[in-house]
Amino acid sequence: MPHDRIRCAPLRARIVDAAAAAAHIGPGQTVAMSGFTGSGYPKQVPLALAERIGQAHDAGEAFQIRLLTGASTAPELDGALAKVDGIALRLPFQSDPDTRQRINDGSLAYIDAHLSHVAQHAWFGFYGEIDVAVVEAVAIREDGGIVPSTSVGNSKTWLDLAKKVIVEVNTWQPEGLEGMHDIYYGTALPPQRRPIPLEHTGDRIGETALRVDPDKIVAVVMTHGPDRNSPFSPADATSELIAGHLIEFLQHEVARGRLPASLLPLQSGVGNIPNAVLAGLAKSGFRDLTAFTEVIQDGMLDLLRSGVLASASCTGFAMSPQANEAFKREIDFFRGKIILRTQEISNHPELVRRLGCIGMNGMVEVDLYGNVNSTHIMGSRIMNGIGGSGDFARNGFLSIFLSPSTAKGGSISSIVPMVSHVDHTEHDVSIIVTEQGLADLRGLSPKQRAKVLIERCAHPDYRDALQDYFDRALRDSYGKHTPHLLPEALSWHQRWLDSGSMLG
Known part of the structure; x- marks a missing residue:
């Protein structure tokens, strides 16, 4: 099976288990992982990393990472690392309840960024150096090119910038995904930017695999696990x-x-x-x-x-x-x-x-x-x-x-x-x-x-309550362009916090 999915022969020698791969990640490092809205995220390395972090904490050692992704991931990644207090900083988007709780109790720093900004901000150096990239793949081609799985997200940028790369090759993901991707390598930083040659939604302007220097790949992990599949709820x-x-x-x-x-x-x-x-x-x-x-x-x-x-x-x-x-x-x-x-x-x-x-x-x-x-x-x-x-x-x-x-x-x-x-x-x-x-x-x-x-x-x-507020604001507000009663403007929210209802 590894020979079918890992077609670059030298990289077969770097196949290790998830624990050995996670050992390449150290405390305080910035780790960028693939994944977007519960698809295409690494499944095993984050779990192994979380176990290692938990053991370090039990031994009284400090161990957290700065975590960057494409968007939200899944319990095997965000959830597992949050539960062991393994994330010092998270961006740009998440939907995990454990992560959310830590963000809201103030123990996890969170940067809520526009998704279009993340790659260019990483290139600008706003997030510092990226130490390790962990990405999921369907296959690795003969030339070392990585065929992404069910998401691309920021994986191109992570592979370009990371000092080390870990690849999870997931055999649960269908090989037929190969050829569905379009990875554009024509973006640049100002002032070198040029127009992106995409005029219609169906235009293909790039390549079907992610480029990566094979020498940066320190570990390949074979996995077989599904994406975070949320049950479909019929419309109410x-x-x-x-x-x-x-x-x-x-x-x-x-x-x-x-x-x-x-x-x-x-x-x-x-x-x-x-x-x-x-x-x-x-x-x-x-x-x-x-x-x-x-x-x-x-x-x-x-x-x-x-x-x-x-x-x-x-x-x-x-x-x-x-x-x-x-x-x-x-x-x-x-x-x-x-x-x-x-x-x-x-x-x-x-x-x-x-x-x-x-x-x-x-x-x-x-x-x-x-x-x-x-x-x-x-x-x-x-x-x-x-x-x-x-x-x-x-x-x-x-x-x-x-x-x-x-x-x-x-x-x-x-x-x-x-x-x-x-x-x-x-x-x-x-x-x-x-x-x-x-x-x-x-x-x-x-x-x-x-x-x-x-x-x-x-x-x-x-x-009626909205109309009453608006009528009184028209009469009494400081200005009449966007009328507001400042002492009352957020009173509905405070009422809900105090009584459990915005209704008066």
């Missing part, structure tokens, strides 16, 4: 209502001549609401759509099969176990439809602007004037991170944010007087959708935005 009634409002809006935009019949390239976040939107597109009569996005999930596979979606460009997968098995069976079909790119390309602001992407992302809350909080609960507790939503919100043709109008059984309103944390300013937000309706904020002044958000998106239980 709220998600279907949100999707219905958005589909109706897109159809209206086509009828008005503001969008072509095939729309523009779609970017979609992960979860029930985006999957409901994708399911709605399948039934809506749209054809020959394209996606220029970060993640392929179950709904996009269905659209590709049906021909509703002609092609999809991404940097990773986020699929259920059932979808993963179907993907493996049909991989020859999908290899002609899906392109896996580095995230510095999948999230590149200039490409998002040029292609005219329609960005569809979730939010925690939005205020009366269109400022969106997508990362923090009650202003100070991080959920996961901004991820790539800012790349598409600031640069896309349409910036759409979707959310139920309430959370926690109705005790929290997602429409508030002032957001407790700002990720996307009012200048970057086009459309807000809840199950109550859709607010088109384009071309509206702040006070006009407040009116349509209250009327069309707020839950009835909170509509």
Whole structure:
């Protein structure tokens, strides 16, 4: 089996177990690992490293690493290292509960960065030197080129910059992934940058494997383990209502001549609401759509099969176990439809602007004037991170944010007087959708935005209170352009912290 997947003969001599590979990682080092939204991350070396760190701590020795990835990973990586207090610093995105707890209790430093920024910031030296890169692969080619698995993320940059490289070759990942990747090596630092020659979502502009100096590869580990496969949850009634409002809006935009019949390239976040939107597109009569996005999930596979979606460009997968098995069976079909790119390309602001992407992302809350909080609960507790939503919100043709109008059984309103944390300013937000309706904020002044958000998106239980706040702010605020009552602006959040409900 190693001979089938490791076609570079000299590297077969470097096959070791995970513990021996993890021994190349020392305390205080910066370790960059592959992985994006639970796909393509190393499975065994992080577990072995966590065991070693735990033993060091039991012996009274200090041992933590600085951990960089593409995006979120899985319990075998983030979770295992967080549980043994093995992470001193983490970036740029995470979704692990143990990691989140340590970030929020202040014991783990976290940098929440735009995903398009991470590779270039690493090249700029903002994160210091990268000591070790650990990446998952489907195979190693004869020339030492690494065929990535189900994500590319920042692996290109990690391999370029790291002093040492550890490769996990995962035989669970299908060999048919080879040829699906497009690794572009034409990026450069200012002032040497040149235009990226990508004009359509399906363009191939790079190579199908990652380059690496074979002399930097200090260990190869054979593994056989699945990605973090999140079970697919069918859309609930709220998600279907949100999707219905958005589909109706897109159809209206086509009828008005503001969008072509095939729309523009779609970017979609992960979860029930985006999957409901994708399911709605399948039934809506749209054809020959394209996606220029970060993640392929179950709904996009269905659209590709049906021909509703002609092609999809991404940097990773986020699929259920059932979808993963179907993907493996049909991989020859999908290899002609899906392109896996580095995230510095999948999230590149200039490409998002040029292609005219329609960005569809979730939010925690939005205020009366269109400022969106997508990362923090009650202003100070991080959920996961901004991820790539800012790349598409600031640069896309349409910036759409979707959310139920309430959370926690109705005790929290997602429409508030002032957001407790700002990720996307009012200048970057086009459309807000809840199950109550859709607010088109384009071309509206702040006070006009407040009116349509209250009327069309707020839950009835909170509509009168929002209107009362706005009316009094119009009368009593210091300025009338963006009226606020500063003593009350965040009082809804404080009320929830004090009583468990934003309702008065």
